[in-house]
Amino acid sequence: MDKIMTGAPPKGGRAKRVLPGFSLSLGISLLFISLVLLLPVTGLIVQTSGMSLAEYWAVITDERVMASYKVTLWAAAIASVINGVVGLLMAWVLVRYDFWGKRLVDALMDLPFALPTAVAGITLAALFAENGWYGQYLAELGIKVAYTPLGIIVAMSFTSLPFVVRTVQPVLEDLAPEDEEAAMSMGASDLTVFRRIIFPALWPALMTGVALSFTRSLGEFGAVIFIAGNTPYVSEITSLMIFVRLQEFDYAAASAIASVVLMASLVLLLGINLWQARYLKRLHGR
Amino acid sequence: MKQYKSSLRVGERPWTKWLLIGTALTLTLLILVIPLVLIFAQALSGGVGTAWENLTDEYTLHAIGLTLFVAALTVPINLVFGVFLAWLVTRFEFPGRKALITLIDIPFAVSPVVAGLLYLLLYGSNGWLGSWLADHDVQLMFAWPGIVMVTVFVTCPFVARELIPLMQQQGSEEEEAGVILGASGWQLFRRVTLPNIQWALIYGVVLTNARAVGEFGAVSVVAGNIRGQTNTLPLHVELLYQDYNVVGAFVSASLLAGIALLTLLIKGIVEWRQSSQRSPEINPSEVR
Amino acid sequence: MSITVERINKYFGSFQALRDISLEIPDGKLIGLLGPSGSGKTTLLRVIAGLENAESGRVLFHGQDVTPLHVRERRVGFVFQHYALFRHMTVAQNIAFGLEVMPRKDRPNAAEIRKRVGELLEMVQLSHLADRFPAQLSGGQKQRIALARALAMKPQILLLDEPFGALDAKVRKDLRRWLRALHDELHFTSVFVTHDQEEALELSDQVVVMSAGKIEQVDDPRSLYAQPESRFVFDFLGHVNVFEGALQGQRLAQGEGWVELPEQATGDTVQLYLRPHEVRLQDEPASHAHLPLRIESISLIGAEVRLELAPCGWQSEEPWEVGISHAEFNRWQPQRGDRCYAVPDVGHLFNREGQPPHTLSWVGR
Numbered sequence: 001m002d003k004i005m006t007g008a009p010p011k012g013g014r015a016k017r018v019l020p021g022f023s024l025s026l027g028i029s030l031l032f033i034s035l036v037l038l039l040p041v042t043g044l045i046v047q048t049s050g051m052s053l054a055e056y057w058a059v060i061t062d063e064r065v066m067a068s069y070k071v072t073l074w075a076a077a078i079a080s081v082i083n084g085v086v087g088l089l090m091a092w093v094l095v096r097y098d099f100w101g102k103r104l105v106d107a108l109m110d111l112p113f114a115l116p117t118a119v120a121g122i123t124l125a126a127l128f129a130e131n132g133w134y135g136q137y138l139a140e141l142g143i144k145v146a147y148t149p150l151g152i153i154v155a156m157s158f159t160s161l162p163f164v165v166r167t168v169q170p171v172l173e174d175l176a177p178e179d180e181e182a183a184m185s186m187g188a189s190d191l192t193v194f195r196r197i198i199f200p201a202l203w204p205a206l207m208t209g210v211a212l213s214f215t216r217s218l219g220e221f222g223a224v225i226f227i228a229g230n231t232p233y234v235s236e237i238t239s240l241m242i243f244v245r246l247q248e249f250d251y252a253a254a255s256a257i258a259s260v261v262l263m264a265s266l267v268l269l270l271g272i273n274l275w276q277a278r279y280l281k282r283l284h285g286r
Numbered sequence: 287m288k289q290y291k292s293s294l295r296v297g298e299r300p301w302t303k304w305l306l307i308g309t310a311l312t313l314t315l316l317i318l319v320i321p322l323v324l325i326f327a328q329a330l331s332g333g334v335g336t337a338w339e340n341l342t343d344e345y346t347l348h349a350i351g352l353t354l355f356v357a358a359l360t361v362p363i364n365l366v367f368g369v370f371l372a373w374l375v376t377r378f379e380f381p382g383r384k385a386l387i388t389l390i391d392i393p394f395a396v397s398p399v400v401a402g403l404l405y406l407l408l409y410g411s412n413g414w415l416g417s418w419l420a421d422h423d424v425q426l427m428f429a430w431p432g433i434v435m436v437t438v439f440v441t442c443p444f445v446a447r448e449l450i451p452l453m454q455q456q457g458s459e460e461e462e463a464g465v466i467l468g469a470s471g472w473q474l475f476r477r478v479t480l481p482n483i484q485w486a487l488i489y490g491v492v493l494t495n496a497r498a499v500g501e502f503g504a505v506s507v508v509a510g511n512i513r514g515q516t517n518t519l520p521l522h523v524e525l526l527y528q529d530y531n532v533v534g535a536f537v538s539a540s541l542l543a544g545i546a547l548l549t550l551l552i553k554g555i556v557e558w559r560q561s562s563q564r565s566p567e568i569n570p571s572e573v574r
Numbered sequence: 575m576s577i578t579v580e581r582i583n584k585y586f587g588s589f590q591a592l593r594d595i596s597l598e599i600p601d602g603k604l605i606g607l608l609g610p611s612g613s614g615k616t617t618l619l620r621v622i623a624g625l626e627n628a629e630s631g632r633v634l635f636h637g638q639d640v641t642p643l644h645v646r647e648r649r650v651g652f653v654f655q656h657y658a659l660f661r662h663m664t665v666a667q668n669i670a671f672g673l674e675v676m677p678r679k680d681r682p683n684a685a686e687i688r689k690r691v692g693e694l695l696e697m698v699q700l701s702h703l704a705d706r707f708p709a710q711l712s713g714g715q716k717q718r719i720a721l722a723r724a725l726a727m728k729p730q731i732l733l734l735d736e737p738f739g740a741l742d743a744k745v746r747k748d749l750r751r752w753l754r755a756l757h758d759e760l761h762f763t764s765v766f767v768t769h770d771q772e773e774a775l776e777l778s779d780q781v782v783v784m785s786a787g788k789i790e791q792v793d794d795p796r797s798l799y800a801q802p803e804s805r806f807v808f809d810f811l812g813h814v815n816v817f818e819g820a821l822q823g824q825r826l827a828q829g830e831g832w833v834e835l836p837e838q839a840t841g842d843t844v845q846l847y848l849r850p851h852e853v854r855l856q857d858e859p860a861s862h863a864h865l866p867l868r869i870e871s872i873s874l875i876g877a878e879v880r881l882e883l884a885p886c887g888w889q890s891e892e893p894w895e896v897g898i899s900h901a902e903f904n905r906w907q908p909q910r911g912d913r914c915y916a917v918p919d920v921g922h923l924f925n926r927e928g929q930p931p932h933t934l935s936w937v938g939r
Contacts, residue, residue, distance in 0.1 A: 016627050017378060018645055019461055020471035025374035029386065032367045036439050037392055040401075043408030043415070086313060093310035096295070097303055105311070107550045108318045114493075114546040116500025117398075118520040119539040122527050123321045126328060126536075133324060134316075158317065180295050193296045219397025222502035222520070226527065239399040239503065246403065246507060255407060258400045269395035273388050459658035462625065466645055466652045467672035467727060477671070481662035 044262065047255040059256040067233040068241045075149060075237070076217035079156035084210045086157075087164025088202070094165075095172040113162040117222025124155050125226040147229030152237060155223040160213035167209030171202055204279035208272060215268045219261070325543045328536035340534040341541075349522035349538070352430065353499055356518060360437045360498040365491055368445025373475075375446075376453040377461065387450070390443050398440060402507025405436050428510035433518065436504040441497045445490035452486045453479075489556045496549040500542055575636045575730035575763055576601040577622060582631035584617055591617040592628065593787040599780075601636075604757050604764045606778035608771060610810065613784040615767045616735055622765065623733050624648045635731065651724030651762075655736040657716045659708040665719050666691050666704040672727040694722040697756070714745040721753075725760075734766035738773065750777055771811050775799060783807050802922070803930035808847050815853060815894040815916075817846040817865065830887030833918065834862040836934050841925030846934075850897045852920040855881070855908075862936055865916040867894060869908055879903040886913065 048056060059065070094106050112120065128135045128145040138145055145151050175198065183193045221239040229235045238261055245254035297303060329337055340346060375387055393401065409416040409426045419426060426432045464478045480487075502520040509516040517525065519538055526535035577599040584592040591614045599605050607615040620626040622633055624645030632641045640648050660668050673687045682690070695701040698718040708716055717737060724732060737753070738746040754777055757764055768774050774781045775795040783790040783798070783806075791803045802808045819828030821844055826833045833846060859865070867883035870893060874880075878897040885894070894916065898906070908914070922931040 016644055018465060018625050019377050019458060020465070020474065021373060022378050022380075024471075025370040025378075026380075028367065028370045029374050032371075032442075033386070033389055036435075036442060037389060040404035040408050040439070043406075043413050044404055046414055047407050086317075089306065090310055090313070092297070093306050096297060097307055099307050099311075101311075103554065105314050107554045108314060110550055110553060111318050111322070111546060114496045114500075114549040116502060116520050116523075116542045116546070118502040118523050119325065119500070119542045119546075120321075121502075122523060122535055122539060123325055126532075127321060127324060133320065158321075161317070177295055184296070190296050190299065190302065198296060215395050219395075219400065219503075221397065221399050221506075226524075239397050242399050242403060243507065246406075251407065251412065254403060258403045261397055261400050265395040265397065265400075266392070269391055270388070273391070459654055459656065460660055463652070463654060463658040463723075464660070464671065464675075466623070466625075466650070467675065467723070468646055468649075469671075469675040473675045477663075477675070478660055481660075 041262075044255055044259055047251060048259050051252055051256065055252070056256050059253045060260050062253075064232050064236070065238070065241055065257055068236050068238040071149060071152065071235060072218060072237045072239075075152040075156055076214050076220075079153045079160065079217050080210045080214040082153070082157050083161050083164045083213045084206060087161060087209060087213075088168060088206060090161075091165050091168040091172055095169055109165050110162055112159050117159060117220070118226075120158060120223040121155065121226035124151070124158060124223065128154065128227060146227055147231070147235065149228075149235045151227035151229065152224050152235060155227050156217035156220050159220055159223045160216045163212040163216060164206070164209035167212065168202060168205050171205040175201060204275075208276055208279075211268065211272050211275070215265060215272070218268075219265065322543060322547075325536055325539050328532060329540040331536075332533040336533055337537050340531075340537040343534070345517070346519075346522060346534075346538060349517045349519045350541070352433075352517065353519040355430070356434050356437050357495050357498040359434050360441055361491060361494050363438055364442050364445055364494050365487075367442060368449060368490060368494075369487070371446045372449035372453055373479075376450055377458050390446050393440050393443055398501065398503030399507055401439055402436055402504035405432060405439065405504075405508055409435070427508055428516060430516065432508040433505050433516065436508045437498050437501050440501050440504050441494045444494045444497065445487070448486045448490035448493070449483055452483055456482055485556045485560045489553055492549050492552045492556075496545060499545055577731060577763060577765070578632075578634040578637075579618070579622065580632040580634065582618070582621055582628045582633070584614075584621060584626060584628045591787055592621065595631070595787075595789060597782060597789065597792070599763060599765060601763055602761045603779040604754070604777060605766070606774035606781045607765060607767045607784060608769070608774040608781050608810070609784035609790075610769060612786070614787040615769075615782075615784045618784070619733050619735055619765060619767050622731075623650050623652050625652075649727065649729055649731075651727060651729035651732040653717070653720050653724050653732070653734040653737050655739050657708070657720040659716055659720060659723070661708050664705050664707060665700070665711070666695070668708070668719060669694055669723045669726050671723065690726060694726055697725075698722045712745075713741045714749055717741065717749060718752075721756075730762055732762050732764045734764065736767050736769070739768070739770075746773070753777065775811075783810065785810075801930075801933060805847075805924065808922070813850055813895045815848040815850065815896070816890055816892070817848065817888075818890070819844060819846075819888075828888045831865045831885065832863070833865065833921075835923070836862075836936055837932075839923060839925055839932070845924045846918070847922040847924065847931065848916075848918050849920075850880075850895050852918060853894075853896050854917045854919065855896055855898065855914045856917055857914060859915040860917040863915070863917050865918075867914055867916055869910055869912045869914065872908065872910065881908065883914075883916075 051059070090105075090109065094102065094109070125146060126132050128138070128151060130136065130139050130144070130146065132146070135146060143150070145154060179197050179201075180193055183197050188196075219239060221237075221243075224237055225240055228237065228240075230240055238257065242254045242257050242261070245251075245257065297306065371386070371390065375383055406427055407413050409419065409432060411417060411420045411425070411427070416427065426435065460478050460482070461474055464474045469477070500520055501518075502524070505518055505521060506524075509518070509521060519542060523535050523538045523542070526532075526538065577597075579595055579597040579599075582592050582595045583590065593614075595614075595618060597618075607618060609615045617626060621628050624633075624640070624643060628641075632639055634640065635648070660671065663671070669691045670687050673682060673690060676682075691704075692701065695704055698721065700715060700718055700722075703711065703715065703719075708719070711719065721734075721737075738749055741749065750773060766777070775798070778795060780792060780794055781798050782792050785806050791798060791807050793801070798807070799811060802811060808814045817826070817828065817831065817833060819826045819831070819833075821839060821841060824835050824838060826835055826839075826844055826846060855867075865888075866886040868886050869881055870884050871882040872879065873882070875897075878899060879902075881896050881898065883894040883896065896916070919935070919937050921934045921936075923934055924931045
């Protein structure tokens with residue numbers, strides 16, 4: 001038993017911790033979390049409990065709202081899959097190869113993370129508008145991105161890309177060369193080795209990154225509303241629905257929809273954490 | 287952790303390698319570089335003079351000021367919280383520790399609009415706390431306090447998430463050694479812990495700042511439509527864009543993009559310092 | 575300063591790491607806590623230091639109950655297995671730390687601190703490394719700095735947790751000698767933890783052998799080695815050759831093997847423990863023992879030749895090992911497959927559960 005747990009008080013009641021600051025840091029942390037994170041949730045609960053179950057159901061299953069769920073979920077799913085592929089490629093290239101400008105590219109990977117969503121929003125809108133730098137070429141091919149669900153996918157993809165890259169990178173870095181060398185010395189082709197040895201090792205991290213990307217995309221607001229067109233039933237995301245109801249001063253409806261979104265987010269969060277605890281050491285921080 | 291570069295690894299064949307690198311570079315160009323260029327190009331598309339006018343317009347200046355003010359309040363609050371939480375969670379064992387670590391991820395998972403709504407419902411004049419405050423003539427929503435509170439919510443995980451894995455990895459032996467030698471809590475933190483976490487702390491602060499400055503969705507809900515009084519810079523960008531003042535919008539956007547680029551630069555420096563610290567030249571003078 | 579441990583019990587969750595431990599450590603002695611992983615030796619050390627709190631029992635320094643005192647107030651020196659040097663401070667700053675964090679009224683001024691650090695660096699012979707950082711030092715150097723740092727506070731008690739565990743054999747030997755010399759010069763009371771029996775026996779004034787949270791035996795190294803009091807201690811201190819059999823009068827027999835004991839003994843299942851150096855090998859059986867063995871392997875281990883032997887006509891759980899000198903090896907020239915006979919000179923008889931063995935001697939008969 002070489003793992004000694006310090007800081008754990010004994011059962012005999014002589015609660016003396018070696019390192020100082022337990023009470024203080026516990027007090028501050030609990031106070032902050034209650035005040036900032038937990039207390040606001042009570043407001044939502046109070047508001048939604050003021051509605052009857054029938055009212056609640058009617059609001060969250062309203063046609064327009066249901067349409068927004070579909071749009072949001074589909075777009076987030078597609079965007080996450082795209083990010084899975086692109087993110088994997090970027091992570092691979094950044095970890096495995098050396099090339100001129102690599103440091104720069106690596107730093108730029110965090111740009112969507114650091115860039116304010118509104119800025120991303122207007123930039124993407126400008127790029128993909130029919131006379132935009134990209135939009136004009138796509139128009140010739142008959143593809144319209146701005147003011148369509150396609151635009152939503154683009155915006156979600158842009159803002160969540162770092163999640164996949166930063167989750168996969170450390171795992172790629174930790175891969176043992178011996179596994180690949182052994183397989184290749186036995187005659188396996190590049191593709192086979194990737195498929196059977198590398199990918200299985202990457203898969204949990206990739207899934208985590210995709211799940212994080214999905215969760216973030218579900219809630220994305222600023223980047224989406226400029227490029228989406230926001231046509232009800234067609235290109236309106238759920239976050240915007242909440243906003244619309246708020247502007248109509250329909251606090252109850254806004255709360256009801258928000259409660260659905262909140263619950264979905266928390267379930268996803270819990271799921272991701274459990275998954276990470278099972279498959280990965282925690283990949284916080286990136 | 288640099289391993290030796292073996293040539294017998296997947297994807298090392300020149301054809302594959304350069305194809306992949308080429309694709310990655312192209313994608314980077316299309317997805318990341320060109321949008322950046324667009325921001326600045328649009329900002330200057332009316333000439334430097336117009337850009338300057340937009341920048342120094344009174345509403346823009348007000349928005350800049352408010353944004354900086356919000357950040358100036360948010361960052362220290364979350365810094366203190368993040369440090370205390372990281373210390374609590376990495377140096378002690380107690381029931382509920384894992385739950386705390388999960389709780390801190392909530393702002394990450396929650397949509398910013400929902401976050402704004404939560405605060406609005408609580409502190410708005412119809413909310414249960416808000417109505418009590420209104421009776422005492424205190425208005426938090428649709429005013430700068432509401433913006434600060436919501437920004438604190440959205441950015442609270444960053445410092446903690448930078449510190450926690452690092453402090454866990456470093457272990458508490460150095461602090462234990464310090465305690466045995468007689469150090470008090472503050473001495474311990476200042477002399478032993480802080481030097482070990484300084485770069486992660488700096489990056490956490492920089493990240494918090496970047497997100498605080500750029501927050502849009504949550505602030506939209508909480509700041510109301512009283513433009514000119516409670517507009518942060520991102521809201522100002524939206525306002526200008528909707529008024530078809532494209533140049534103006536992108537001028538403010540450039541400012542924000544500049545902050546983002548600065549954030550990336552600082553991150554690069556922090557990582558460079560961290561990796562050079564992890565392996566200084568090992569120079570054992572004798573084998574004894 | 576003497577240390578008294580009184581009936582200490584320590585739990586980690588439902589796992590009991592220390593069971594009713596009581597121990598007296600006299601002033602100025604160097605004590606080794608020896609045992610395998612999980613024996614509780616590190617836990618005991620940390621309880622003495624105050625890094626762990628026991629559920630029941632007391633710890634006394636020089637007769638004073640220090641159990642309610644926080645580790646900071648116990649004024650012990652502690653050396654960690656992995657040194658725990660402050661990585662962002664230079665060697666000199668590391669050593670000065672304890673002095674610099676003293677409360678203002680007790681703190682020496684900067685010049686005095688510098689002087690003391692200089693003295694300590696002299697003592698560990700690393701003055702030339704004062705401005706280096708821990709990452710630039712070798713393992714042995716780090717350990718000496720860790721020691722200097724602990725000694726800066728002039729503690730009366732020094733506690734070391736597997737201090738040489740992470741170092742190579744040669745460095746370990748050198749540091750062992752050096753620590754002993756330092757201890758003899760400065761006269762603090764030291765307790766160190768190790769799982770290396772050679773280290774414990776070489777370094778300590780007294781060895782405390784621990785297993786599964788209990789103390790098996792406390793003795794000075796010579797007595798411990800000569801008179802192990804339990805099977806565990808025997809097994810732990812090195813290889814043991816075991817002959818198990820039934821008693822027929824004064825003869826212990828099993829299959830074709832038998833040993834004539836020098837004195838009366840009783841018991842059902844009786845075991846005779848013979849250390850490698852307590853047994854001789856001959857071509858012919860002796861008058862008091864018939865233990866045929868076949869040579870399975872011959873290894874040259876440093877200063878001696880080790881023979882591994884399998885019993886013929888009787889059984890033992892593990893192969894027997896006997897060491898012979900190079901001179902004898904050259905004279906005898908044994909081969910694999912050769913048959914020979916073991917002749918005990920000294921043996922240890924276990925005939926009752928939980929009781930220490932009887933030491934038997936055939937020398938001079």
